[in-house]
Amino acid sequence: xxxxxxxxxxxxxxxxxxxxxxxxxxxxxxxxxxxxxxxxxxxxxxxxxxxxxxxxxxxxxxxxxxxxxxxxxxxxxxxxxxxxxxxxxxxxxxxxxxxxxxxxxxxxxxxxxxxxxxxxxxxxxxxxxxxxxxxxxxxxxxxxxxxxxxxxxxxxxxxxxxxxxxxxxxxxxxxxxxxxxxxxxxxxxxxxxxxxxxxxxxxxxxxxxxxxxxxxxxxxxxxxxxxxxxxxxxxxxxxxxxxxxxxxxxxxxxxxxxxxxxxxxxxxxxxxxxxxxxxxxxxxxxxxxxxxxxxxxxxxxxxxxxxxxxxxxxxxxxxxxxxxxxxxxxxxxxxxxxxxxxxxxxxxxxxxxxxxxxxxxxx
Amino acid sequence: xxxxxxxxxxxxxxxxxxxxxxxxxxxxxxxxxxxxxxxxxxxxxxxxxxxxxxxxxxxxxxxxxxxxxxxxxxxxxxxxxxxxxxxxxxxxxxxxxxxxxxxxxxxxxxxxxxxxxxxxxxxxxxxxxxxxxxxxxxxxxxxxxxxxxxxxxxxxxxxxxxxxxxxxxxxxxxxxxxxxxxxxxxxxxxxxxxxxxxxxxxxxxxxxxxxxxxxxxxxxxxxxxxxxxxxxxxxxxxxxxxxxxxxxxxxxxxxxxxxxxxxxxxxxxxxxxxxxxxxxxxxxxxxxxxxxxxxxxxxxxxxxxx
Numbered sequence: 322x323x324x325x326x327x328x329x330x331x332x333x334x335x336x337x338x339x340x341x342x343x344x345x346x347x348x349x350x351x352x353x354x355x356x357x358x359x360x361x362x363x364x365x366x367x368x369x370x371x372x373x374x375x376x377x378x379x380x381x382x383x384x385x386x387x388x389x390x391x392x393x394x395x396x397x398x399x400x401x402x403x404x405x406x407x408x409x410x411x412x413x414x415x416x417x418x419x420x421x422x423x424x425x426x427x428x429x430x431x432x433x434x435x436x437x438x439x440x441x442x443x444x445x446x447x448x449x450x451x452x453x454x455x456x457x458x459x460x461x462x463x464x465x466x467x468x469x470x471x472x473x474x475x476x477x478x479x480x481x482x483x484x485x486x487x488x489x490x491x492x493x494x495x496x497x498x499x500x501x502x503x504x505x506x507x508x509x510x511x512x513x514x515x516x517x518x519x520x521x522x523x524x525x526x527x528x529x530x531x532x533x534x535x536x537x538x539x540x541x542x543x544x545x546x547x548x549x550x551x552x553x554x555x556x557x558x559x560x561x562x563x564x565x566x567x568x569x570x571x572x573x574x575x576x577x578x579x580x581x582x583x584x585x586x587x588x589x590x591x592x593x594x595x596x597x598x599x600x601x602x603x604x605x606x607x608x609x610x611x612x613x614x615x616x617x618x619x620x621x622x623x624x625x626x627x628x629x630x631x632x633x634x635x636x637x638x639x640x641x642x643x644x645x646x647x648x649x650x651x652x653x654x655x656x657x658x659x660x661x662x663x664x665x666x667x668x669x670x671x672x673x674x675x676x677x678x679x680x681x682x683x684x
Numbered sequence: 685x686x687x688x689x690x691x692x693x694x695x696x697x698x699x700x701x702x703x704x705x706x707x708x709x710x711x712x713x714x715x716x717x718x719x720x721x722x723x724x725x726x727x728x729x730x731x732x733x734x735x736x737x738x739x740x741x742x743x744x745x746x747x748x749x750x751x752x753x754x755x756x757x758x759x760x761x762x763x764x765x766x767x768x769x770x771x772x773x774x775x776x777x778x779x780x781x782x783x784x785x786x787x788x789x790x791x792x793x794x795x796x797x798x799x800x801x802x803x804x805x806x807x808x809x810x811x812x813x814x815x816x817x818x819x820x821x822x823x824x825x826x827x828x829x830x831x832x833x834x835x836x837x838x839x840x841x842x843x844x845x846x847x848x849x850x851x852x853x854x855x856x857x858x859x860x861x862x863x864x865x866x867x868x869x870x871x872x873x874x875x876x877x878x879x880x881x882x883x884x885x886x887x888x889x890x891x892x893x894x895x896x897x898x899x900x901x902x903x904x905x906x907x908x909x910x911x912x913x914x915x916x917x918x919x920x921x922x923x924x925x926x927x928x929x930x931x932x933x934x935x936x937x938x939x940x941x942x943x944x945x946x947x948x949x950x951x952x953x954x955x956x957x958x959x960x961x962x963x964x965x966x967x968x969x970x971x972x973x974x975x976x977x978x979x980x981x982x983x984x985x986x987x988x989x990x
Contacts, residue, residue, distance in 0.1 A: 395879055399875055472876060
């Protein structure tokens with residue numbers, strides 16, 4: 322697949338505040354990429370530069386091999402779904418969806434046909450003559466989507482698409498949007514601060530911080546191999562430990578974690594003996610064994626601990642462990658720890674490969 | 685909600701609106717009722733064979749001089765409203781787009797005329813537009829004219845003066861409407877292919893119409909009852925209805941006639957406004973009718989839903 326959208330080295334600063342710092346990424350045809358990051362990280366600014374609302378100081382945006390930096394927004398043929406939907410309140414749903422087509426001076430019959438297609442796509446054909454105010458939040462969002470895709474854009478931008486919906490509807494609309502996006506095969510850039518939304522919708526995720534892209538990759542890769550502590554914290558939850566490297570090789574890293582003893586971790590390049598590192602273990606990767614359990618398999622870390630607190634959350638049980646002075650969190654599915662009681666000694670076990678090492682300083 | 689609960693709710697609600705109702709009744713309705721009553725009473729010493737209450741109205745409506753002044757008041761008020769709307773809309777856009785300090789400064793400049801007495805501001809125009817005034821001197825200095833022009837005591841001067849006094853009301857209501865428009869609407873329109881002008885005309889302007897309407901209502905009704913500005917700038921020849929009322933009440937002491945004129949002014953003001961909004965309603969209704977030709981797919985969808 323070829324790059325459909327190419328964003329190259331965008332830079333933008335207001336005074337001393339650098340909003341965008343060499344933002345570079347590309348989206349293949351039909352691919353969905355998500356910019357993920359906390360508020361103020363520059364993700365929405367990036368979207369607005371691509372849409373043409375803001376000019377970057379340096380860098381370029383190319384769509385299908387054609388630079389679009391010099392084009393005003395109306396010449397870019399980019400469909401945008403706004404965070405607050407931005408439906409025109411003084412127009413009917415039909416006129417809202419027809420707006421972009423009428424701006425393109427399509428004959429009335431074509432306008433009607435394509436508005437019909439777009440509205441049927443989002444299953445709201447019956448609402449054509451209603452006003453946006455008469456629709457629910459989820460319906461308004463579907464209309465915003467229909468309006469953005471009715472112009473058959475070369476690129477679709479989704480700005481925090483679910484932030485205006487309540488928690489329940491959010492998941493429903495997430496599935497709905499994915500369902501709508503898949504068959505359209507349109508290059509899509511989504512912006513969100515919610516890692517679950519990002520991972521659910523996107524083919525690839527780009528994690529941003531302070532105007533920079535920290536890591537870009539498939540949701541699986543970003544989750545299981547975070548490039549640094551920031552990404553690890555932002556995408557999912559982690560147990561964070563300090564450690565000192567004892568031995569680093571291509572086969573793996575052996576390190577000493579104060580209070581936990583020696584651990585084996587996934588191989589990480591460029592580590593030398595006595596390097597200070599941060600060790601990350603995802604809570605769902607930690608299994609709990611009764612203290613007396615026999616059998617040690619190769620490729621696993623075993624750490625003795627005490628069960629300090631158990632929080633039942635329905636779909637999982639959160640176990641807080643004390644290993645020496647260290648606190649660990651382990652997530653257990655269902656009722657696997659029913660036999661254990663608070664204060665019981667247990668053994669926390671996780672794979673060497675699930676132990677991630679990030680050099681200290683590389684926050 | 686229980687019955688006692690709703691009764692309590694109703695009682696507290698009534699208590700809440702009692703105060704405004706009382707104030708409204710005492711300070712607004714009572715004077716108007718009194719005015720009406722007064723207009724139907726017959727002035728002392730004016731007893732005639734057919735001097736019943738309606739006689740004053742009949743005479744006024746048959747009085748060409750009075751009707752001429754009513755016509756002038758309506759015409760110049762409408763002109764003032766139109767000029768205000770056209771001149772103040774761009775100003776409102778600047779006000780709505782400005783932020784922080786700049787906006788505060790703009791508001792201070794706009795509100796200045798309200799803080800000074802209308803008479804004082806109007807006398808300012810005398811200095812500007814007089815025979816030896818700033819405008820005449822400047823135009824003569826530039827060689828545009830070779831002798832002073834009469835810029836005062838004509839209808840243009842009245843409109844100019846009224847526009848200046850009234851513009852703040854127009855700007856405030858239009859700017860409020862513009863400011864409440866979501867800036868994403870313009871961005872959405874642009875992304876869908878609308879040029880800046882098209883986005884303004886199709887998205888911003890229609891949404892600012894309620895504010896424009898309010899501004900027009902304010903300017904028109906205030907102009908209809910203007911007294912000082914037309915008095916000073918129009919001179920004795922070009923009277924407004926309010927000047928006639930003052931004359932009747934204060935100089936001729938004919939209170940019933942003055943009251944009848946005031947009632948007629950009220951009726952004309954609301955009448956003109958009513959006609960204008962009825963015309964607007966009619967246009968919207970016609971457009972709705974035209975739009976009601978529902979596209980086929982929507983109808984199919986509707987039937988499908990049933």
